[in-house]
Amino acid sequence: MGDTQTLAPRPPQPVKMVVSGGFGVGKTTAIASVSEIEPLTTEAAITEVAAGVDDLSMTPRKTTTTVAMDFGCLTLDPTLKLYIFGTPGQDRFGFMWKDVTQGALGALVVVDSRRLDDCFPVVDYFERDGLPFAIAVNAFDGVLTHSLPAIRSALDVAAEVPVVAFDARSGVSVRESLIVVLEHALARARGY
Amino acid sequence: MTQPGHGGQEPAEQVSAVRPFLLTEGRVLGEEASLPMETQLVATPDALQMVGQLAFERRAILEACRVPLSLAELAARLGLHLNVVRVLVGDLHNRNLLTVHIPRPGGSDLDVLQRVINGLRAIHTSPGSNDG
Numbered sequence: 001m002g003d004t005q006t007l008a009p010r011p012p013q014p015v016k017m018v019v020s021g022g023f024g025v026g027k028t029t030a031i032a033s034v035s036e037i038e039p040l041t042t043e044a045a046i047t048e049v050a051a052g053v054d055d056l057s058m059t060p061r062k063t064t065t066t067v068a069m070d071f072g073c074l075t076l077d078p079t080l081k082l083y084i085f086g087t088p089g090q091d092r093f094g095f096m097w098k099d100v101t102q103g104a105l106g107a108l109v110v111v112d113s114r115r116l117d118d119c120f121p122v123v124d125y126f127e128r129d130g131l132p133f134a135i136a137v138n139a140f141d142g143v144l145t146h147s148l149p150a151i152r153s154a155l156d157v158a159a160e161v162p163v164v165a166f167d168a169r170s171g172v173s174v175r176e177s178l179i180v181v182l183e184h185a186l187a188r189a190r191g192y
Numbered sequence: 193m194t195q196p197g198h199g200g201q202e203p204a205e206q207v208s209a210v211r212p213f214l215l216t217e218g219r220v221l222g223e224e225a226s227l228p229m230e231t232q233l234v235a236t237p238d239a240l241q242m243v244g245q246l247a248f249e250r251r252a253i254l255e256a257c258r259v260p261l262s263l264a265e266l267a268a269r270l271g272l273h274l275n276v277v278r279v280l281v282g283d284l285h286n287r288n289l290l291t292v293h294i295p296r297p298g299g300s301d302l303d304v305l306q307r308v309i310n311g312l313r314a315i316h317t318s319p320g321s322n323d324g
Contacts (some may be wrong), residue, residue: 011232013296013307041267042229071229076311078306083230083262103228105293105305136209175312182312182313186305 005102014162017178018101018131018189020087021110022118025140026168028070029111033171034178035072035084042069069100084178089122097125106181107133110168113145123155131150132185134162142167160184227278229264232293233257237322239289249280 031039070086085100089109089175101107104186110117119135128135137151139146144165146154152163162180167173235257242255252270261269267277284290 007232009260011234011293013304014230014232014306015261016230040265042268042274047242053300071268072267073262074311074315074316078310080307080311082308082311083264085229100229103230105308156296171315177316179309179312182305182309186302186309189302189305 004038012075012079013082014083016083016085016089016100017086017106018107019110019179020089020097020107020119020122020126022089022112025089025110025112025115025118026140028178029109030074030108030136030138030174031070031084031086033169033174034074036074037072039070039072039086042071049145049154054168060085087122089119097122098129101126101129104131108177108181109133109135109192111135111137112140113137113151113152113157116151117157123157127157132181132188134164134177134181134184136164136166136180138168157184160187172181193307208229225278227281227292228265228295229274230295231263232261232295233266233281234262234291234293236289236291239284242287242289250284253277253280253284257290260293266313 004036009143021027028039065087069088072084074082074084078081083105087090087097087100106124109122109126123133123135135151135155135157137148148163148165155163157163162184164177164180166177194283231255235254239254240258241324243251246254249270249272254268256266263277263281266281267274269278272280281290281292285292
């Protein structure tokens with residue numbers, strides 16, 4: 001029966017990126033703008049105690065929390081498929097970030113310039129984790145309430161971390177921002 | 193590129209009283225705990241003959257995986273908790289009914305990064321690109 005295995009369709013190589021940021025900041029809108037499918041929601045919860053712990057086999061004495069997580073995908077060519085996962089940015093959901101970010105190419109941190117501090121937990125996490133990321137300031141109604149240099153200064157991210165303005169409703173704009181993340185990742189992988 | 197998952201690792205057999213895991217007959221996560229959400233799943237040819245003998249969720253997984261599907265998509269489509277799906281997928285894989293393609297971490301792979309950039313740029317310039 002062994003050779004009949006080859007009849008199974010060969011899946012594309014999956015790669016993933018993360019879209020993160022505070023509540024209501026436009027993550028799901030951004031994913032919907034670039035996804036080829038209607039964004040799906042999965043219950044990605046594990047346990048509160050799972051923070052930093054990979055082995056969940058001791059589940060019974062821990063409390064289970066369920067968190068909805070949105071994601072979409074984009075077939076780039078028949079052999080390559082990009083998955084885009086949205087993660088809630090609040091600190092208390094930190095336990096699930098590793099599940100999402102492990103093996104990711106990079107992350108786009110979506111920021112509402114009126115509520116900058118919402119993104120601090122994820123920025124801290126990605127800095128510690130070493131995942132390449134860029135800050136995308138969602139221009140609600142085309143308006144930024146602060147200039148990009150002012151936002152960069154407030155966020156206090158490293159000089160090489162890109163900070164861009166984008167419109168979560170525009171597919172072109174979101175793809176541009178994802179490319180910014182990837183070029184940053186590429187530059188970093190080459191050692192700058 | 194992918195690792196057809198026949199690593200032969202035995203998942204830990206454990207008994208748990210946690211409710212979501214009734215579907216998994218009490219088994220909680222073993223090796224499958226580390227399956228990334230974008231892991232690609234494909235039903236094996238053997239599975240297509242077995243499908244009628246399986247219970248609802250396992251059957252639904254194999255039917256959904258006639259074409260390659262990611263773990264996250266599978267969980268969303270079936271409306272099941274991601275970790276429940278991980279356990280069921282582990283079971284089906286151990287019974288040789290499901291091929292599990294675990295993705296390579298792509299973060300530092302220059303070629304992969306460049307291909308994704310090129311792919312996104314190609315969408316940019318294609319006339320039919322949807323833009324909401």
